[in-house]
Amino acid sequence: MNIKKGTEIEILIQHLNINGKGIGKYEDYNVAVNRCFPGDKVICVIKKIKRNYIEAELVKVVEESGLRVPARSKHAQYSGSPWEVLSYDYQLEVKQKEVERIIGNTGNDNTQILDIIGMDDPWYYRNKMQFSFGYDENMSPVLGFHVSGRRYDIYDLEEDFLCEEWIPEFVNYFRQRTLKAGFTPYRFKNGEGQLRELTVRVGKRTNQVMVILSVSEQMPTEEANKILEQAMHDLPYINSVWLEVVTVQAGRRTEKILTHIAGDKDIQEKLITNNQEMTYQIGPNTFFQPNTHQAEVIYQKVADLAHLDGTQTVYDLFCGTGTIGLSLASNSKHVYGIDLVEESIEKAHHNQEINKIQNATYIAGDIFKTKLDWPNPDLVVFDPPRAGLNPKLIEYITSLAPKQIIYVSCNLKSFAHDLEAFKEHGWSLKSIQPVDQFPHTRHLEVVGELTYADNTC
Ligand SMILES: C[S@@+](CC[C@H](N)C(=O)[O-])C[C@H]1O[C@@H](n2cnc3c(N)ncnc32)[C@H](O)[C@@H]1O
Structure with a gap:
């Protein structure tokens, strides 16, 4: 058959890809379709044709997958939480498999991939x-x-x-x-x-x-x-x-x-991590992790991995309002943080004050362009936006010879990509903890621990 844009085809969806699209086969093509799930038989219309890949738009579901559950919201079919029509257990399974697949492709064969931490109640979580x-x-x-x-x-x-x-x-x-x-x-x-x-x-x-x-x-x-x-x-x-x-x-x-x-x-928002309740100020423009409950899980994981004993110098890069660094400060020698947004740094200073933290320093600046005038770090925590890091920043930070790097990411793709640059400098992924910060969507957060080759034995 002559494959043309605008043609309607019927396919069976076999799995979900990293972008949350359902993938099926049509002749020799992999077909990606929005808003459908493994086991769905769908009619879709071809929108774009690449070498052996077709992007298509859903026309209708002819036969529903047994994985579907009744959606809670009447808007589910077009809302920003399309996975509402999948059971929460299955959502977690898909995310876990995706982490295993993507990390498996990075050559970090010895990485410990931990089980995803989901929410007991995955509703009313957004702040x-x-x-x-x-x-x-x-x-x-x-x-x-x-x-x-x-x-x-x-x-x-x-x-x-x-x-x-x-x-x-x-x-x-x-x-x-x-x-x-x-x-x-x-x-x-x-x-x-x-x-x-x-x-x-x-x-x-x-x-x-x-x-x-x-x-x-x-x-x-x-x-x-x-x-x-x-x-x-x-x-x-x-x-x-x-x-x-x-x-x-x-x-x-x-x-x-x-x-x-x-x-x-x-x-104000309060987070309990490391057995301490911290208070954070939120302004109209400041970043704050969108799921308060899972933010605590993420920050606790960072604290658990860090094993701080009060002697370590910690860098909190992409620090936002200082949330991660401040939650580590009481067990660190000193915390240094940088963020691009001035308002976030003002809030970081304020958060430092209201939580009575003396041993933290925050500066506003672009981490990709700033030479850091701080003592060399023992621990570096990265928490970048979706685009991730870049090879120059990775080269610079690894040249400061930290003992440990913890990389928090909301984008598994850029995280996996950055692992390559870390590898070039002798750093590998020791463990990865997926956390479901965004139930009913394809998104997830990961906390990765990286160690230098010489530190692993
Ligand atoms: C995912 S948020 C993390 C914030 C914080 N760690 C938290 O948990 O709330 C990413 C942060 O990176 C900051 N950012 C983005 N580009 C940056 C850059 N080039 N240099 C420094 N910070 C940057 C943003 O302003 C944002 O606060």
């Missing part, structure tokens, strides 16, 4: 949600999430089981006061409209809530302020409200101005 204003397929203004796989279509959120029970009511409150009051969603196509995004951040252990309303410069500021002030009054669980005004101008960098409107400027 941050970002909702978009936009239009649905009927061009009605809505507030909800992007339809997965499409850039501009939004669905109106009615249910949510990932963040807090009050989220649907909260979203509806803002929907009434923005869209139903006549303000319009911003349209990327023509740059017209006023409302862009609504973000909520929650301290899971403190019950503190921050709200950030993001608008275009076409929104009258006093109206936006009124909406936020009224929300503070009407929704007693909100502690902090911010307004972000985004100005897009052709040929110029998009300008984003954040203004604190009412309540506290920050919220």
Whole structure:
């Protein structure tokens, strides 16, 4: 058969790939299809053809896989948590196998691959949600999430089981006061409209809530302020409200101005690791691990691997608000941290103060361009964004001869890729601990321990 773009084909899905797509065979081609699962018989339409690989879009599931379970959310078929239709045990199994497959391909044959740590209750785990204003397929203004796989279509959120029970009511409150009051969603196509995004951040252990309303410069500021002030009054669980005004101008960098409107400027979250409860400040722009419970699991794992006894110098690279380093500080000689975002470093200093940590130093800077003016490390902890590290940084840090490196990653692909550069400098992966930080999605976190060849015997 002549394979052409636009042709509909029927295939049986055999496994999931690292991007969470279902993979089946069609003639000699591997076919990747979104939103389907091993055992599903599907009709899909061909979108892209490469040498022996086809990307296709799901048209319909003809026969459902026995692995499917009823979805909890009515939005599951297009939401950001597509694995809701798989049992949680199976989700963990897929993630574990993926770690084994990918690490197995890196040549780190002696790595101890530990069993993934999942959640006892994999619901209501997220501490941050970002909702978009936009239009649905009927061009009605809505507030909800992007339809997965499409850039501009939004669905109106009615249910949510990932963040807090009050989220649907909260979203509806803002929907009434923005869209139903006549303000319009911003349209990327023509740059017209006023409302862009609504973000909520929650301290899971403190019950503190921050709200950030993001608008275009076409929104009258006093109206936006009124909406936020009224929300503070009407929704007693909100502690902090911010307004972000985004100005897009052709040929110029998009300008984003954040203004604190009412309540506290920050919220706090507490994490218990290493038998100590630490308090961390979260600002509107600061990074915080999205799953508070599993963040504790990750940081505890780092502490367990580190075996600190108060004599070690620790580098916390990509430190964010200092969370990992500060949780290690009481057992270290000194902790040094660096992050690109100034606001995160301000918070790291503040977090240091509120947790009464004296032995930590934080600087704002780009780790890829900074020569670190610190004593050589015993332990280096990396926790980069999805893109991972690069060979130059790996060369630089390994040249400082640390005794141990712990690499926390939310992207198994870039993690595995970086192992090659570590190998060139004599470092190998001793163990890897997968942690399910993102139930019902294909994503996972790993904590890897690397040791220098001379240290392994
Ligand atoms: C995955 S977060 C980890 C933050 C922190 N370790 C935590 O657990 O909350 C990655 C961090 O890397 C920072 N970052 C991104 N690029 C960077 C760079 N070039 N130099 C330094 N920090 C960077 C981000 O600002 C972000 O805080």
